[in-house]
Amino acid sequence: MGRIAGKTALVTGAASGIGQRTTERFVEEGARVAMTDWNAEGLAQAAAPLGDAVVTIHHDITDEDSWIAAVDQAVTALGSINILVNSAGTGKATNIEETTLEDWRRVMSINADGTFLGCKHGVLAMKQTGGGSIVNLSSVSGLVGGHNMAAYNASKGAVRLLTKSVALHCARKAYDIRCNSVHPAFILTPMVEAMIERSRDPSSTQGKLEAQIPLRRMGEAQDVADMILYLSSDESRFVTGAEFVIDGGLTAG
Numbered sequence: 001m002g003r004i005a006g007k008t009a010l011v012t013g014a015a016s017g018i019g020q021r022t023t024e025r026f027v028e029e030g031a032r033v034a035m036t037d038w039n040a041e042g043l044a045q046a047a048a049p050l051g052d053a054v055v056t057i058h059h060d061i062t063d064e065d066s067w068i069a070a071v072d073q074a075v076t077a078l079g080s081i082n083i084l085v086n087s088a089g090t091g092k093a094t095n096i097e098e099t100t101l102e103d104w105r106r107v108m109s110i111n112a113d114g115t116f117l118g119c120k121h122g123v124l125a126m127k128q129t130g131g132g133s134i135v136n137l138s139s140v141s142g143l144v145g146g147h148n149m150a151a152y153n154a155s156k157g158a159v160r161l162l163t164k165s166v167a168l169h170c171a172r173k174a175y176d177i178r179c180n181s182v183h184p185a186f187i188l189t190p191m192v193e194a195m196i197e198r199s200r201d202p203s204s205t206q207g208k209l210e211a212q213i214p215l216r217r218m219g220e221a222q223d224v225a226d227m228i229l230y231l232s233s234d235e236s237r238f239v240t241g242a243e244f245v246i247d248g249g250l251t252a253g
């Protein structure tokens with residue numbers, strides 16, 4: 001019997017990285033999953049090995065009509081949504097002087113607006129079908145500042161406190177919907193691989209990143225997926241409005 005056997009999930013950003021690995025873990029543990037992403041080709045490739053346990057939905061998380069349609073399609077295909085994982089996101093490593101208003105709006109619209117819309121439409125759907133669990137991808141950048149993370153810091157800080165507001169609202173209304181945030185750092189996914197490739201000296205950048213991490217390695221998508229699995233399962237039934245750091249000890253000192 002899987003840890004989330006019989007549950008249904010909607011995972012955004014499921015074509016890549018943490019969203020993709022989370023979907024795979026969910027299927028391994030007995031759930032059926034609506035995988036969403038705006039990258040249709042990546043989504044089809046990620047879904048292919050998972051067979052009937054998943055459906056794919058083309059979805060732009062910055063657009064409210066797209067959210068309404070995605071939730072509707074997921075409920076039609078799966079019968080309910082018990083778990084929502086807001087994993088789709090984007091990065092931008094620029095300081096306050098370099099960040100253009102266009103950069104700011106793009107990062108905020110994906111990371112902050114997209115997660116807001118997901119929580120809103122997730123709660124509206126889950127309260128009809130007996131509750132559930134929402135997991136939002138913040139970052140250590142939602143907890144501590146970085147000199148070159150102006151828009152990313154702001155967007156992930158927004159996700160952190162949005163999560164607590166959603167958790168408290170759902171608790172007050174007795175919806176039986178929990179909402180928690182996870183805060184990874186340096187997880188080797190296509191997002192971080194692209195950042196390393198764009199650096200001045202990619203061959204030494206990964207080594208420098210690893211040297212900053214007390215556990216002396218980059219994280220893997222699996223490290224985050226396992227925490228998301230716990231928060232999505234009934235094992236975390238008394239956990240809501242909380243934040244979970246997955247960073248190899250980076251922010252412990």
Ligand SMILES: NC(=O)c1ccc[n+]([C@@H]2O[C@H](COP(=O)([O-])OP(=O)(O)OC[C@H]3O[C@@H](n4cnc5c(N)ncnc54)[C@H](O)[C@@H]3O)[C@@H](O)[C@H]2O)c1
Nearest residue numbers: 013016017018038060061088089137139184186187189191
């Ligand atoms: N990788 C890390 O080290 C790390 C650290 C902290 C936080 N995070 C967060 O974890 C989440 C997942 O990151 P990842 O590393 O797996 O990245 P990734 O780039 O591998 O995957 C992100 C996915 O989101 C999708 N996406 C982006 N904008 C979208 C939109 N508007 N609509 C629909 N889909 C969209 C992309 O197509 C992609 O498939 C992000 O929110 C990221 O900020 C990652």
